[in-house]
Amino acid sequence: MNGRVARLCAxxxxxxxVFWMVGFWFFAGFVPPPSPAATAQEITRLYxxxxxxxxxxxxxxxxxxALLAPYCALISVQLRRVEGERALLANTQLILGATLILEFxxxxxxxxxxxxxxxxPEAAIQTVSDIVWITFVGTVSTAVLQLIVIGIGMLQDQRTEPIFPRWGGYLNIWIGLIFACGGLCVFFKTGPFAWNGIFAFWVPLSVFGIWIASMTYLLLKAVAGDEAAGPPGGALDTREQVELLTVQLGDLRRQLGLDTPAPAE
Incomplete structure (x- = not known):
């Protein structure tokens, strides 16, 4: 694995x-979101x-x-180091991460x-606005399952020096469960579980920031450990592989009689 590329992914x-803070918060002004109790006229005027x-x-x-794509890909690469060849959790995480991107x-x-x-018509704009915010805040199933899968994958590592510390696994599971609160926004137009409420929006937003910061730290640490370990399983470097292949080809030619010396004159 190319360490420089891996760090960029992290x-x-x-x-x-950064893109979301500048775009979604600063330019669009959608932190906090518009109130779900607002009338069609108020929503249209806001937009x-x-x-x-x-x-x-x-x-x-x-x-x-779109930047979540390389991020989730690196998470899967590191989970494969834990699981081995048949990396079911790593593949599941990657699929859920791709789905999350589309949900954004x-x-x-x-x-x-x-x-x-x-x-x-103002009613049409309000309808689109409702679909947008219910989808954005209320579609929680993929994110919840993704973080639980990551957490379980981390906790499966039984080696003496695990790739991810155990607290990273527990943190992922707990943050995933907190995200589930957003799904309740379909029942409320006001209060803490409305799509602009503290439990549906502000708490998940805060813990998402904690998740990104924590996972970035853990991924960078895992990449550094991967580089320090060198090629897995004592694998040969490129030069040694070429030399070994040359010797093997020479043995094969002799066995096939291709290197039989010419008769003396």
């Missing part, structure tokens, strides 16, 4: 957070007050979401579509 999680800023911010958000991008682009024609 830092891509922080890059995703059309600065549509170009929202459009640009959502584009940055979309770009940032689709709502973002749906809101872009709502702003594309500002002359839509």
């Amino acid at each position: 830092w891509s999680g922080i890059g995703m957070v 059309l007050a600065h549509p170009n800023s929202i459009r640009f911010g959502l584009l940055l958000t979309m770009v940032g979401s 991008i689709f709502p973002v682009m749906a809101l872009e579509a709502a702003l594309f024609r500002p002359d839509r």
Whole structure:
């Protein structure tokens, strides 16, 4: 594994957070989200007050979401070191991570579509807004399962010096369970479980930041340990492999009689 590429993948999680903070928070102004109790007129007025800023911010958000791909890929690579060849949990994590990216991008682009024609009826814009925020905050199943899978994978490592410390496994499981609170937003328009409430939005947002910071640290540490260990299983470097292959080819030629010396004159 190329250590430089692996470290870039580890830092891509922080890059995703930066893009989201600048795009989703600063330009779009969606932290906190609009109230689910707002009327269609209030929602439309909010979105059309600065549509170009929202459009640009959502584009940055979309770009940032894609950075989760190399991040999740590196998590799977490190989990495979724990599981071995048949890495069921690593593959499951990778699929769930890819799904999570789409769960971020689709709502973002749906809101872009709502702003594309500002002359839509206010009720139509409100409907799109409801779909966007319920999808964004309430679709929790993939993220919950992804973090639980990561946690279980970490806790399976029984070696003396594990790739990930055990606290990383417990942290992933607990944060995954906290994310589940967002799913309750489909029942509430006000209160702590509404999509802009403390338990559905603010707490998951805070622990997501903790997760990114913690996993980035753990991934960088795992990559450093992988580099220090050298090639797995005492594998030969490229030069040694070429030399060994040359010797083997020479033995094969002699066995086939291809290197029989010419008769003396």
